[in-house]
Structure formats: structure tokens, C-alpha cells
Amino acid sequence: MTFLINIYWLSNFYESDILDDPVEEKTDGRLGKVLPKPLPAHLIRDVAHEIDHHLAKCSVSPEGQLKPEIALPIQNLKVKTGEPFQIKLSTVNNLHETKPSEIEDTSLVIQVANGSASGEYTFFAMKAGKTKIRLVLAHAESLAVGFQDVDIVVVQNTPLGIQGPTPSVVRAMAVQETQPLPTWASENEDDDLAQIPWEIVCVVDDSSSMGLPLNGKVGVTSPNHIDRTRWGLLCKVLNHLADNIALSDEVRLDVYLLTSGQEWRNIRNGEKLLRALQEVNIKENIGTRRFNPILKKLLRIYVPELERGDDTETGTRPLWLIILTDSAPHDKAAMENDLLLLTERLRLRAMVKLEIHIRIQFVLVGENKDAAEYFKYLESKFGAESPYLVSFYS
Amino acid sequence: MASMLDSPPPSLLDLRSLSQEIENMFRKSETPTAVAQPTWPKCTNASLDPLTVNALLASVLGDDIGVSTLHATVTSSECRVLYGVDKPDINERVFIEFTQCITSAAAEAHMRGYLSSFEVSPSKVAWPANIGAYSLQTAQSVFWIRDTMFAKIFVNGPTGI
Numbered sequence: 001m002t003f004l005i006n007i008y009w010l011s012n013f014y015e016s017d018i019l020d021d022p023v024e025e026k027t028d029g030r031l032g033k034v035l036p037k038p039l040p041a042h043l044i045r046d047v048a049h050e051i052d053h054h055l056a057k058c059s060v061s062p063e064g065q066l067k068p069e070i071a072l073p074i075q076n077l078k079v080k081t082g083e084p085f086q087i088k089l090s091t092v093n094n095l096h097e098t099k100p101s102e103i104e105d106t107s108l109v110i111q112v113a114n115g116s117a118s119g120e121y122t123f124f125a126m127k128a129g130k131t132k133i134r135l136v137l138a139h140a141e142s143l144a145v146g147f148q149d150v151d152i153v154v155v156q157n158t159p160l161g162i163q164g165p166t167p168s169v170v171r172a173m174a175v176q177e178t179q180p181l182p183t184w185a186s187e188n189e190d191d192d193l194a195q196i197p198w199e200i201v202c203v204v205d206d207s208s209s210m211g212l213p214l215n216g217k218v219g220v221t222s223p224n225h226i227d228r229t230r231w232g233l234l235c236k237v238l239n240h241l242a243d244n245i246a247l248s249d250e251v252r253l254d255v256y257l258l259t260s261g262q263e264w265r266n267i268r269n270g271e272k273l274l275r276a277l278q279e280v281n282i283k284e285n286i287g288t289r290r291f292n293p294i295l296k297k298l299l300r301i302y303v304p305e306l307e308r309g310d311d312t313e314t315g316t317r318p319l320w321l322i323i324l325t326d327s328a329p330h331d332k333a334a335m336e337n338d339l340l341l342l343t344e345r346l347r348l349r350a351m352v353k354l355e356i357h358i359r360i361q362f363v364l365v366g367e368n369k370d371a372a373e374y375f376k377y378l379e380s381k382f383g384a385e386s387p388y389l390v391s392f393y394s
Numbered sequence: 395m396a397s398m399l400d401s402p403p404p405s406l407l408d409l410r411s412l413s414q415e416i417e418n419m420f421r422k423s424e425t426p427t428a429v430a431q432p433t434w435p436k437c438t439n440a441s442l443d444p445l446t447v448n449a450l451l452a453s454v455l456g457d458d459i460g461v462s463t464l465h466a467t468v469t470s471s472e473c474r475v476l477y478g479v480d481k482p483d484i485n486e487r488v489f490i491e492f493t494q495c496i497t498s499a500a501a502e503a504h505m506r507g508y509l510s511s512f513e514v515s516p517s518k519v520a521w522p523a524n525i526g527a528y529s530l531q532t533a534q535s536v537f538w539i540r541d542t543m544f545a546k547i548f549v550n551g552p553t554g555i
Contacts, residue, residue: 039486039549041533045523046454047488048536048547052525054450055540058440065437096473098466138473141441143494147470 068095068137068146076151079125082304084112084341087135087150089119096138102147105131108154112344124345125154197250198320201298202241204234204277205325206257207289210365211282212326230326230365235277237324243270258294258325289327292334299342303358319358326366328374339382416509419516420502423528423538436541442492447477455481455488464489471496486549493544502528504544508537 071090079085089095101111101121108129113122121135131154136147210231238255245253246268254265255273260280267273302319329335339360346358360382362375440446448461458481465476472495479488495501505528509516516530523529526545529538535548 039481039484039488043454044488044534044536044547044549045531047451047490048523048529048531048538048545049525050450050454051447051490051545051547052538052540054446055438055440055526055543055545058438059436059541060439062437064439066439096466096468096475098468100468102470134470136468136470138468138494141443141446142437142439143442143473143475143492144437145468145470145473145494145496 065144066094066139066142067144068139069093070135070137070146070148072135072148072150074150076153078153078155079109079123081125081128081154081156083300084122084124084345087121087123087133089135089137094140095119096140096143098138100136102134102136103131104133105129109133109152125152128154128156130154197252198318199252199254199302200241200245200320200322201254201256201302202238203256203258203291203294203298203321203323204238205289205323205327205365206231206259206280206282208283209326210234212366231277231282234324234365235274238277239270239274241270242267242273246270256294256298258289258291288330289325290331290334291323291325291329292331292338295321295335295338299338303342303345321358321360322363323360324363324365326364326371327368328371332374336378336381339378343382412510415515415517416506419509419520419530420506420528423505423520423522423530425522425524425527425529436498438494438541438543442475442494444477447479447490451479455479455484458482472500489546489548491546495542495544498527498539498542501539501542501544505537505539508544508546 072087074087077085077087099119099121101123103109103111103123108127108131109123109125111121112124113120121133123133131152133150133152134147135150136145138145211229213229242253245251252265253267254263255267256263257280262276262280264273264276298321302321342358362378364371364375444461444463448459451459451461460480462478462480463475464478465474467474472493474491474493477490477492479490481488493501493504495504509520509530512519520530520532523531523536523538525536526538526540529536531537535546537544537546537548539545
């Protein structure tokens, strides 16, 4: 049941005869301009009469009233916790743009957007259980209301199967060295951040263009001089980063390759990571550079973990996603949509006082100006929403 | 405001008399011609989108008006929209609010509720407007029920919307 409470109050009542007569026209003495005046009271009555006449002309029986057409392809839906979901009407003719819902149990599901012109309702599933969602609609012209109920079953989300070294193997790889964190990873950050037990996840662009020299000019660097290529630089940086992270038991590092799909989790040895990266044949990785699939996959793995806060093996860690690439993605719209959904989820969690720290950092390797412009745009778009959510470094 | 805070909370007797006054005022607001109208339930199919409202109001206020949707609330029992009407040579904004209810009884409850929100006794500031089924007007507002619709027109509108 929904209770709506509206509070109105009226003030400054005047005797009707004060405003019944048109107010004398006043002019600005200096400019001779006619000043705005109050609305004469008789005009309010005239407006009311005009509207009532319009209403009376269109009186019909309840059966004849124009009701919103509601056509839903589903009556029940199974969704997973920690994920947004949409219910879309198949008929959207003459519907009022405001499309709220009435949710039986708002601890399980919440609506995250007030409907859309194309008839979509967007929700977010928070807890496992069963509830009912009433999709409410109004006719755009007659304002008559209607609704459709959908039964929702929310099931516990299971993170995707993780491949790569098992925890025991990872522990065997661990080494201890003492070097500071690379400056690119900590620049412009609060000093306190170094103390945070981050889960650092690097998404590394391993497409063939990474084999080009740092300045982008083909032929300047021979394949033998891999250190001078973008890939060579990345390998060194990740080697350095992994060695430094191994110093701390708190911070973890996972690496995912964008194109070949290889992944290593909880890396504790920079040298081994370097050797693994050097074995990647980036020349074969020709194709489009899509960040959306890997971003979606990573958010599915890590964000529910953060939201549940019950990662007993490692403890819950804030997520620092670093995307290292030499170009802008080909699937910009899809990636931005994912970031938008993530922002919405974080905002909702913040509303229920559940702070989840996620930051996404794009690191540009090389001198691609268009890509730099694009990542700056992303930073301004999502960074403004949440200062640390998206940032850019080149 | 100070006087409101200083005054004691209304007693049960005050509330009962207020309730009685609202009921009396509501009865008084009934349009005489409406009594003779058929009693079966009626609704409206009148188009009340901003464009239609603009066209309706232009015939009274002039062509230079602008109608904008300020607020909309849709629940499974009602749809309420608030339009703002601006006119360059008028220094007040006119507000029009439509509440399309499921039943006429719900619309009547809205009107009673609106009357109860008056800071002063409704009988001192409102009088019948003779439109729709029930209607009242004040110096700066007109509100009435037509079928399942509760409509309000006012200037210097409620603060805080």
C-alpha cells in the first residue's frame, strides 16, 4: 500500500472585490515600459469555466474512458541480486511519460528510473526473495490510470567462474620486495589511499596496435626492441606494479587481457607476470577493441562481492579498475551505458548508507589525441557524478 | 509562524468542529444544477495534455502564454499533474492541477482534504463557484470536481511544490 502525503497551504487571501477589477496599468517612469501586473481574479474564474466546459464535453461512462493500454510480454520474472533489470511494455501508445511502480517489498527490489518514453521500467535487485511489482501507467491525455502486476523472484547471484591460478598456487608465487608504487598509480590521490586494501584489477589492451612503438610510427622500432613498444612499456609497468603489490598482504592485483581473454588473479610475483605477458602474441589479436564485455564481466564478478560484503576468504575490498590501452574503444555507447548503470547502483547503495568504493581509471599508452579527448570526456561525465569513479591518466 | 508555534495544539473539540465545517462547506459547494444530473458514475475523456491546456487557456489569457508541466504523480489510484502557466505581462504564475481519480468519491475526498489544509476557516474565504458537481472559489483560486476529476486553479501557488 502506498501513502502519498501532500501538504498545501494558502496564504495572503484578499477580499475578492480588491482584485475583481483590472489593476491599473503601471509604467516604469524612466523607460516608459509597461510593468507586469497581477492576474485579475475574474480571469481565474474564466479559465476554470473554460476547462470545466472542456471536461463536461468529454464526459463518458467508466467503460468508455480512455485507459492506458498495457501489454506486457511477461507475468513473472526471475532476476539475480546485484543486477539491474528492465521490464518493457510492448505497447507504449499514448502513455504518460511518468511511469512509476509500486513494489510490494522494497528491501528486495527498487526502481532506479522513473520509466522511459519507450515504456521501460528499470529496477535493481538487492536481496533474494519474492515480491510483486505493480507497473503503474497513466493515459497521456485523459490521465486515467491503469496498472499491471508482475511477480518477481530474486535469486542470489553467483559470480562467474574464475579461471587462473588457484589460491594455493598464488600463495606459492608470492615474493617480498621493497619498491614504491609507480607514480602513475598514486598521482593526484590522497595519501590515505595508499593504506586502503584495494583490489586492483588491470584490464590490459593486448590488441595488435600495442605492438607499435610508443610514438605510433611504424618501422621506427624493430620487433626486437619490444621494450620500446607500447606493449613493452605495459609489461614493465605491470611487472613493477605486481612486485610492489606483493609487498602488502592487503592489496591484491588481478590482470585481465582485453582481446585474448587470459586472466591472472591475485598476482604476487612481478617476474612471473612479466614472463606470462611476454608470451602473449599480440600480433594475432586483430579486431575491434571492445571494453563493454570485459567491463560487464568484471563488474559482475567484483561488484556483487562488494555489495554482499561477505567475501570471507579475502575480506571485502574496494575495487580499483585500471584500464590500460592505446586507443578509445569501439563500443563507446555500450561502455558508457555500463558506467551509467554502475553509477546508479553506487548512488543507490550510498542512499542506504552502504558505501562501496569503486574507481575506474583509464591509462592511455602512447600519444593518441582522439583517445585522450575521449577519456577526458568520460572523466568529466562520470567523475563529476562521483569524483573518484572515473579518472584518466596519460 | 510565531503565533502558530505559540498556540496550543487543537483539541478534539476543535478538530470535530473543523471537520464539521469542512463538511458543511463541501455540501455548500454543490452546484444546484448538478443535482438534476444523472447519478450514474461518469468519467472524462477530455484531453489534458499541455498542448490542449495551452489551447484552452489561450482563448482566455491570450496567445502569448506558455504551459509547462511542473510535476506529475502517478499511482495505481490517481494521476496528478501540475501545470504552470506563464504570461509575459502578468507577474504571477497561474497553476493548474488535475487529479484524475478512480472514482468520484475519491475526488470528493481530495476536495475535503484540500479544504482542511486552509490556514483560516474555509467559510470565511471561499464561496461556491457553480461549476462542475462541487466547486468553490477564493480570491485567488477556483477548485472543483467534475466526474472523477478534482481540478484546481490558483495563483501565488503553494510554496514548496
